[in-house]
Structures are given as structure tokens and as C-alpha cells.
Amino acid sequence: EAEVAQSPRYKITEKSQAVAFWCDPISGHATLYWYRQILGQGPELLVQFQDESVVDDSQLPKDRFSAERLKGVDSTLKIQPAELGDSAMYLCASSSGPGEQFFGPGTRLTVL
């Protein structure tokens, strides 16, 4: 069964360092989402791509976060510099259209 792949699964970094997360969506899924999930809460959208274009980044802290999906397939989310409050699970999801989104296993980020 096709799955969304994410790496790394875990990342520990010190504040002010740069981190990057990678996501490979299910093949053929044009829509890709990055969510952030703080422990004990539901996921919250950071950015949504349609193919290689950003369609919603209203909740992305653009002073330190950036995301790209250059060829409309896999995607990278970067944080520079990381802050203590960025510690969370970063989830990638993909969909082929309106409706069900398939989530990856997530990257657990700890900022020390």
C-alpha cells in the first residue's frame, strides 16, 4: 500500500541551528500539506502545495520557516533559526483531490 514517507523520524537540535525535514507524498498526489502538531493538540496547517505552487501559507512563520516543492513531487520544510517553541511533531500529508488526506509518520523535533 502506498504511503507518505518522511525523514528524519527524529531530530534533536540546539536553538539557533537550522533544520530541514523531507517528505515524499503518495505517487500521483498533487496536493501536499505540512502540519505542525504540538503534544496534546491536533495538527495545524503550516503550508499547502498544489503541484509546485503554494496555495496557502498564511500560518507559516515566514521569518524562520520556508517550504518548497520544486518539481511538484517531494517537499522540504526548513526552519532557520530553530527556537525552543518549535519543538513539535511535523507531519506531511498528501491527497489526490478534495477529501481524504494521507499522513506520513511525522518528524519529531526537539529544540534544546
Add this chain to the structure above:
Amino acid sequence: GESVGLHLPTLSVQEGDNSIINCAYSNSASDYFIWYKQESGKGPQFIIDIRSNMDKRQGQRVTVLLNKTVKHLSLQIAATQPGDSAVYFCAENKGTGRRALTFGSGTRLQVQP
């Protein structure tokens, strides 16, 4: 702002009993709802969805009920098993394809053997 929320943060049931997890939503424009299950350290896993033109949908051991009058969504799990122990989230979107999901804060289901 408008949001999706849950009534109970933790639900404890006996193995074999039926479970009911509730969710209130406030965005009357939402026309698509999903229930996800999330186990510790994993990403959310799709359980069942329902569109606003329906009031009930059944899957394997699960049923989702939608009451648009009172903006209430529920997930019923029949014959709850230990493997059902997880956090359950309801989520909504407007079904336009340009809007991501808005999640509630989740309900933890604990199944006692």
C-alpha cells in the same frame, strides 16, 4: 474564530463495549468531515469520512453520525478492542480542495481488558 472541538478529553471503556466519541464544530460552511486515529508516535490514520449531504455513514465496526442542526459529529466504535486505544481527532474542511483540515484537540480512548 471558528473551530472544531471535542467534548471529552479521555474516554475509558471495557473491551467489547461500544465507544462513542463526540465532536462539536462551529463552521456552518464546512461540508466534509473526517475522523482520524492517532497512535503514540505515529501520524494520523484515516478512519471514516462523511459529507454534509449525509447524516450517517458506516464502515467496518465504525459509524459516523452528523447532525447539522446542532453542528455535532460522533464516532461510534462497536465491540471496542485493545487495538482501538489511541487519540481520535475529528477534522473538517470545506471540500473545495484549497482548504486544509481543521482539527480538534482530540479524545484519548483507553480500552480496559
